[in-house]
Amino acid sequence: MRSPGLFDTEHEQFRESVRRFLETEAVPHREAWDAAGRIDRDLWRSAGALGMLGSAIPDQYGGAGADRLYPFIAAEELGRSGFAFAGWTVQDICCQYILKYGTEDQKQAWLPGLCAGDIIASVAMTEPGAGTDLKAIRTTARRDGDDYVLSGQKTFITNGPSCDVAIVVAKTDPAAGAKGVSLFLVEANRPGFDKGRNLQKLGQKLQDTGELFFNEVRVPASSLLGTEGQGFFHLMSDLPFERLLISVNAVAAARSAFEMTVEYARARPLFGATLLDQQNSRFRLAELKTEIAVGQAFVDQLLAGYLAGTTNGDDAAMAKYWTTELQCRVADACVQLHGGNGYMLDYPITRAYADARAQRIYGGSNETMRDLIGRTL
Ligand SMILES: Cc1cc2nc3c(=O)[nH]c(=O)nc-3n(C[C@H](O)[C@H](O)[C@H](O)COP(=O)(O)OP(=O)(O)OC[C@H]3O[C@@H](n4cnc5c(N)ncnc54)[C@H](O)[C@@H]3O)c2cc1C
Structure with missing residues (x-):
C-alpha cells in the first residue's frame, strides 16, 4: 500500500x-x-x-x-x-x-x-585506484590558455561505452584536496578521449558499463560545469535525489521478486500440496511481505519529505543502505524458495538476484552510507 x-x-x-x-x-x-x-x-x-x-x-x-x-x-x-x-x-x-x-x-x-x-550522458568519477575515496582521484585538468587539458582514467562508468558526453570529475588543483576538484562536460569525440572495455558484469548485463581514458584531451574553458574547485560540493549537493532513486528502485525490485515467488510457490507441487502450503514458505514470505511494506512506507515518507525539502542526505543514506540490503535479502530468500530452478537462468528470479547485488556497491557503497549515518550520532 x-x-x-x-x-x-x-x-x-x-x-x-x-x-x-x-x-x-x-x-x-x-x-x-x-x-x-x-x-x-x-x-x-x-x-x-x-x-x-x-x-x-x-x-x-x-x-x-x-x-x-x-x-x-x-x-x-x-x-x-x-x-x-x-x-x-x-x-x-x-x-x-x-x-x-x-x-x-x-x-x-x-x-x-x-x-x-x-x-547519452555518463558521470565519470570512479578510477581504478579511487572509488569511495574520491579525493584520491588522479585525473587532472590543467589550465592551458583558454582551454583545459584532461589526463587520466575512469572505470565502472554506467553508459560509458555508449555515451556522447561525460561529466568528468578531475583535479584542477591537486594540492587543494576537496577544494581542488572540478567537473567538465567532455564530448566523446574529442581527440584523446578513448573508450576502453565494456565490462562483463555479474548482473545488469544489458547496461553498458565501461572504462574511459583521457589522454591530453583538450576542451575549451566553457566546458567547465559549475565553479572551478567546487566539483566535489556540486556532486554532493543533491544526494537525496540520487540515493532515493536507488531506494525506490530497490523496493520495487524486491516487491517484484516477492510476487514472482508467491506465484511460483502457489503452482509448485510439494508433498501432495504446494510449496506455498508448507509452513516455512508461508512464514518466510510473510516476513518478506512485511519487510517490503516497511521499506515502502519509509521511502514514501522520504519522498514526501523530498518534495517538501525536509529529507536530508542522512535520511536518504539510511534509505539507500536499508532498501538495497532488503532487495538483496529478498532476492536471496526467493532464490531459495525456487529451489534448483532459482539457480537457472530460465527463471526471472535468478536474474533478479544477480541484478540486485550491485545496488549495495554503487551510488555510495552501503559502508559509506553507514559511515555517514554513524557521523550523525
Ligand atoms: C554496476 C556499477 C556501476 C557503476 N557506475 C558508476 C558510474 O556511472 N560512475 C562512477 O563514477 N562510478 C560508478 N561505479 C563505481 C562505484 O561507484 C564504486 O564501485 C563504488 O563507489 C566503490 O568504489 P570502489 O569500487 O573503488 O571500492 P573501494 O572504494 O575500494 O571500496 C572497497 C570496499 O571497501 C569499503 N569501504 C570503503 N570505505 C570504507 C570505510 N571508510 N570503512 C569501511 N569500509 C569501507 C567499500 O564499501 C567496499 O565494500 C559503478 C559500479 C558498479 C559496480
Missing part, C-alpha cells in the same frame, strides 16, 4: 505509460541486449519521446516540465519490470547537474538532446 496522497492521477497515468512501454518495448528484448551488453539506441529515443528522460527538466530545455516525483516513478517502474537498466537514471542525474550548475549556453546545448534521448 502506498502513502495516501503522494501520487496524483497524472502521476499514475505516467506510471501506467512507463509500465506499458517497458513491458512491450524493453523486457521482450532482454536476452538479446544482455548478449550485446547494451540496449538499442532507438530505445533511448522512445524513452525520451515518452518523457522518461529529464522528466523534471523545464520544457524550455526540452524536458517534460513535470514535478520531481516523475523520475522516481520511472525508477520504480524499472525496478518492478526487471529491466535492470540504470542508464536512464544516470541520464536524469546528469540533466539535474546541468540544470543546476550549467551556464545558459550549456543548458541549451545539452538538455534538449539529453531529454530526447538523442544524446
Whole structure:
C-alpha cells in the first residue's frame, strides 16, 4: 500500500505509460541486449519521446516540465519490470547537474538532446585506484590558455561505452584536496578521449558499463560545469535525489521478486500440496511481505519529505543502505524458495538476484552510507 496522497492521477497515468512501454518495448528484448551488453539506441529515443528522460527538466530545455516525483516513478517502474537498466537514471542525474550548475549556453546545448534521448550522458568519477575515496582521484585538468587539458582514467562508468558526453570529475588543483576538484562536460569525440572495455558484469548485463581514458584531451574553458574547485560540493549537493532513486528502485525490485515467488510457490507441487502450503514458505514470505511494506512506507515518507525539502542526505543514506540490503535479502530468500530452478537462468528470479547485488556497491557503497549515518550520532 502506498502513502495516501503522494501520487496524483497524472502521476499514475505516467506510471501506467512507463509500465506499458517497458513491458512491450524493453523486457521482450532482454536476452538479446544482455548478449550485446547494451540496449538499442532507438530505445533511448522512445524513452525520451515518452518523457522518461529529464522528466523534471523545464520544457524550455526540452524536458517534460513535470514535478520531481516523475523520475522516481520511472525508477520504480524499472525496478518492478526487471529491466535492470540504470542508464536512464544516470541520464536524469546528469540533466539535474546541468540544470543546476550549467551556464545558459550549456543548458541549451545539452538538455534538449539529453531529454530526447538523442544524446547519452555518463558521470565519470570512479578510477581504478579511487572509488569511495574520491579525493584520491588522479585525473587532472590543467589550465592551458583558454582551454583545459584532461589526463587520466575512469572505470565502472554506467553508459560509458555508449555515451556522447561525460561529466568528468578531475583535479584542477591537486594540492587543494576537496577544494581542488572540478567537473567538465567532455564530448566523446574529442581527440584523446578513448573508450576502453565494456565490462562483463555479474548482473545488469544489458547496461553498458565501461572504462574511459583521457589522454591530453583538450576542451575549451566553457566546458567547465559549475565553479572551478567546487566539483566535489556540486556532486554532493543533491544526494537525496540520487540515493532515493536507488531506494525506490530497490523496493520495487524486491516487491517484484516477492510476487514472482508467491506465484511460483502457489503452482509448485510439494508433498501432495504446494510449496506455498508448507509452513516455512508461508512464514518466510510473510516476513518478506512485511519487510517490503516497511521499506515502502519509509521511502514514501522520504519522498514526501523530498518534495517538501525536509529529507536530508542522512535520511536518504539510511534509505539507500536499508532498501538495497532488503532487495538483496529478498532476492536471496526467493532464490531459495525456487529451489534448483532459482539457480537457472530460465527463471526471472535468478536474474533478479544477480541484478540486485550491485545496488549495495554503487551510488555510495552501503559502508559509506553507514559511515555517514554513524557521523550523525
Ligand atoms: C554496476 C556499477 C556501476 C557503476 N557506475 C558508476 C558510474 O556511472 N560512475 C562512477 O563514477 N562510478 C560508478 N561505479 C563505481 C562505484 O561507484 C564504486 O564501485 C563504488 O563507489 C566503490 O568504489 P570502489 O569500487 O573503488 O571500492 P573501494 O572504494 O575500494 O571500496 C572497497 C570496499 O571497501 C569499503 N569501504 C570503503 N570505505 C570504507 C570505510 N571508510 N570503512 C569501511 N569500509 C569501507 C567499500 O564499501 C567496499 O565494500 C559503478 C559500479 C558498479 C559496480
